[in-house]
Amino acid sequence: MNPTSPDAEPAVLCRGLRKIYEAGRGSGRKRAGEVLAVEGLDLSIRRGECFGLLGPNGSGKTTTVEMLEGLLLPTGGEVRLLGMDWAHDESRLRERMGVALQETRLPEKLTVEEVLTLFRSFYQRPRPLEALLADVQLEEKRRAWVVKLSGGQRQRLAIACALVAEPEILFLDEPTTGLDPQSRRQIWGLVAAYRARGGTVLLTTHYMEEAERLCDRVAILDRGRLIRLGTPAELIAGLGAEHVVELELEAGAGQGALDEATLRGLPTVTEVHLSGEGVWALAAVEPERAVPALRALLQERGQRLLRLGTRKATLEDVFVSLTGRALRDD
Amino acid sequence: MTESRRPRPVVQLTLMRLREMMREPGVLFWTFGFPVLISVALGIAFRVKGPEPVVVGALPGVTAQARDALASDGVQVRPLDQAAAQAALRSGQVAVVLVPPARPGEPFTYRFDPARPEARLARATVDAILQKAAGRQDRLAVRDQEVSEPGSRYIDFLIPGLLAMNLMSGSMWGIGWVIVEMRVRKLLKRLLAAPMRRRHLLFAFGLSRLMVIPFEIALILTFARLVFGVQVAGSYAALALVSLAGSASFAAIAILVASRAQNTQTVSGLMNLVMLPMFVLSGVFFSSSHFPEVTRPFISALPLTAMCDGMRAVTIDGVGLLGTLPYLAVLAAWGVVSFVLGLRWFRWG
Ligand SMILES: Nc1ncnc2c1ncn2[C@@H]1O[C@H](COP(=O)(O)OP(=O)(O)OP(=O)(O)O)[C@@H](O)[C@H]1O
Numbered sequence: 001m002n003p004t005s006p007d008a009e010p011a012v013l014c015r016g017l018r019k020i021y022e023a024g025r026g027s028g029r030k031r032a033g034e035v036l037a038v039e040g041l042d043l044s045i046r047r048g049e050c051f052g053l054l055g056p057n058g059s060g061k062t063t064t065v066e067m068l069e070g071l072l073l074p075t076g077g078e079v080r081l082l083g084m085d086w087a088h089d090e091s092r093l094r095e096r097m098g099v100a101l102q103e104t105r106l107p108e109k110l111t112v113e114e115v116l117t118l119f120r121s122f123y124q125r126p127r128p129l130e131a132l133l134a135d136v137q138l139e140e141k142r143r144a145w146v147v148k149l150s151g152g153q154r155q156r157l158a159i160a161c162a163l164v165a166e167p168e169i170l171f172l173d174e175p176t177t178g179l180d181p182q183s184r185r186q187i188w189g190l191v192a193a194y195r196a197r198g199g200t201v202l203l204t205t206h207y208m209e210e211a212e213r214l215c216d217r218v219a220i221l222d223r224g225r226l227i228r229l230g231t232p233a234e235l236i237a238g239l240g241a242e243h244v245v246e247l248e249l250e251a252g253a254g255q256g257a258l259d260e261a262t263l264r265g266l267p268t269v270t271e272v273h274l275s276g277e278g279v280w281a282l283a284a285v286e287p288e289r290a291v292p293a294l295r296a297l298l299q300e301r302g303q304r305l306l307r308l309g310t311r312k313a314t315l316e317d318v319f320v321s322l323t324g325r326a327l328r329d330d
Numbered sequence: 331m332t333e334s335r336r337p338r339p340v341v342q343l344t345l346m347r348l349r350e351m352m353r354e355p356g357v358l359f360w361t362f363g364f365p366v367l368i369s370v371a372l373g374i375a376f377r378v379k380g381p382e383p384v385v386v387g388a389l390p391g392v393t394a395q396a397r398d399a400l401a402s403d404g405v406q407v408r409p410l411d412q413a414a415a416q417a418a419l420r421s422g423q424v425a426v427v428l429v430p431p432a433r434p435g436e437p438f439t440y441r442f443d444p445a446r447p448e449a450r451l452a453r454a455t456v457d458a459i460l461q462k463a464a465g466r467q468d469r470l471a472v473r474d475q476e477v478s479e480p481g482s483r484y485i486d487f488l489i490p491g492l493l494a495m496n497l498m499s500g501s502m503w504g505i506g507w508v509i510v511e512m513r514v515r516k517l518l519k520r521l522l523a524a525p526m527r528r529r530h531l532l533f534a535f536g537l538s539r540l541m542v543i544p545f546e547i548a549l550i551l552t553f554a555r556l557v558f559g560v561q562v563a564g565s566y567a568a569l570a571l572v573s574l575a576g577s578a579s580f581a582a583i584a585i586l587v588a589s590r591a592q593n594t595q596t597v598s599g600l601m602n603l604v605m606l607p608m609f610v611l612s613g614v615f616f617s618s619s620h621f622p623e624v625t626r627p628f629i630s631a632l633p634l635t636a637m638c639d640g641m642r643a644v645t646i647d648g649v650g651l652l653g654t655l656p657y658l659a660v661l662a663a664w665g666v667v668s669f670v671l672g673l674r675w676f677r678w679g
Pocket residue numbers: 021022023035036037055056057058059060061062063064102206
């Protein structure tokens with residue numbers, strides 16, 4: 001037998017991971033249509049950790065995750081899971097990991113129970129059906145067809161399929177995108193319960209709140225590159241200010257009324273960003289000093305406020321400050 | 331969780347296919363309803379009718395005597411004027427127009443289009459009756475013997491063709507289209523992310539077809555027998571063998587066609603590209619012997635031709651298991667080549 005992966009080995013390890021999609025067929029000259037989706041990614045995820053991959057649309061999250069899952073062949077780089085690699089240990093790895101892809105449509109006219117039984121049949125040691133149904137709170141829907149489930153219920157079923165054999169690593173690609181807040185919280189509960197049993201989670205999301213709540217560490221991806229890695233608190237601390245002051249001027253005031261340099265001159269303000277919707281966001285170390293100065297400035301210039309608010313800085317602000325762009329373009 | 335409680339992957343995958351099929355009314359219609367409807371429609375359109383009566387037009391001046399002689403021998407006579415006769419002749423409503431002599435002593439005229447076989451036949455019939463009425467004697471004694479061979483009707487030709495066509499489309503849609511649909515839905519990818527063996531999935535596709543095929547065949551044959559009296563001259567074992575080989579061959583072709591298609595439009599286009607020429611060439615509805623001699627070897631090498639001809643060899647000519655070998659060989663060749671290429675090119679993701 002192979003020396004079973006020592007626990008010292010990280011759950012997921014990749015080095016120099018790259019993916020180039022070739023748009024045109026044929027392997028002749030392929031510079032033109034090709035897409036560089038992931039450019040040299042190094043990651044190491046500890047056992048028992050919940051790791052988040054964050055990034056806007058098209059930043060390469062799904063590509064990365066599917067390469068780690070052994071579903072997509074990397075153009076370059078190395079992947080190891082639980083100390084094993086895809087070329088040699090595929091069947092053993094598949095037994096020990098669970099996957100929920102971004103938007104899989106499970107067989108529509110099968111019942112919840114039938115879908116779970118199908119997935120249970122693939123594993124050596126599946127968990128009992130009842131336990132799975134209870135975990136994802138679908139006992140009442142066990143005889144319902146997949147088409148008849150709500151979006152949140154369908155997503156819970158997809159996660160139940162990933163949890164069928166109590167995997168050591170769980171991959172979730174955008175598990176809550178498009179769901180209402182209540183369904184989202186239910187799924188967060190599922191992830192938390194799985195982690196409490198000792199599981200390792202790799203999830204992707206573009207919801208910062210989700211990452212802050214669930215993840216021990218997050219990696220921020222942009223255009224296929226890793227631009228920051230750390231705990232949510234570390235990343236926010238990297239902004240240099242823990243608070244954000246947001247303000248919006250009355251319509252017709254004209255954007256020229258305020259400018260970045262002036263706002264940056266306010267006390268304790270470290271970052272200034274104007275969004276497409278005309279909202280100014282100022283990262284401030286001490287908002288109780290920045291806000292009165294701001295009011296005085298507006299008074300002096302005869303500008304009227306539509307809205308003024310203060311909140312704690314989030315990963316969203318980290319992203320904006322790193323890239324100058326908002327995380328979600330929808 | 332004893333070992334025996336663990337569900338078997340091949341069983342579960344096969345059940346998935348069967349359930350999806352049975353719970354989809356459209357699939358049920360195309361599998362079972364449609365072939366029956368076609369055989370009803372074509373069976374009625376081409377049902378065996380009595381011999382067509384000969385219809386002739388008679389211009390004013392044709393004697394009542396001549397008309398009576400014709401009518402008493404089963405010829406329908408329509409009195410028509412010049413213009414109406416012309417129109418009726420052109421549209422084929424009458425085969426021959428009788429033109430009376432302009433002056434006594436001049437000959438009778440038969441006006442007809444010799445390019446129409448039924449017109450020449452009508453002319454000969456009418457002439458024989460009129461000559462006899464005028465007193466001609468037959469010199470040679472003859473006798474008619476009328477026969478009707480079982481299995482020689484159009485419906486007897488059609489039903490094995492329909493069976494073959496139905497098994498072909500069953501394999502193509504039930505496997506080719508379904509594979510691409512699963513790829514589009516990312517279900518293929520999701521199954522591969524679990525420790526599912528690829529051969530289990532392919533095996534389940536085959537098994538689910540295998541479980542439906544007997545019902546498809548039984549339904550069409552029973553229907554054809556009850557409604558049209560169609561018989562199977564040969565053995566059911568030989569019929570089963572041809573059906574099985576044909577379905578397997580088309581299953582392999584379906585895998586090849588579906589191996590790379592990234593959406594269902596592409597795969598339905600490709601499947602029509604494969605199937606439509608064969609509907610025409612392989613003699614499902616009409617014998618392919620109408621095509622020029624040079625095309626014959628090419629047409630015989632088509633898998634649907636092999637399945638149609640094999641079916642007919644069994645149901646009409648009554649050949650046994652050995653007699654189906656040439657057809658099985660063609661089907662096996664298509665099946666093996668398509669399967670090997672299909673697996674090599676197959677994209678799971
Ligand atoms: N099959 C493919 N062929 C060509 N290009 C692709 C393919 N799949 C993805 N891409 C491209 O690769 C880049 C990364 O895509 P990917 O799906 O990994 O992004 P993502 O971060 O998961 O985005 P989203 O948040 O929208 O899911 C994008 O520019 C995308 O257009």
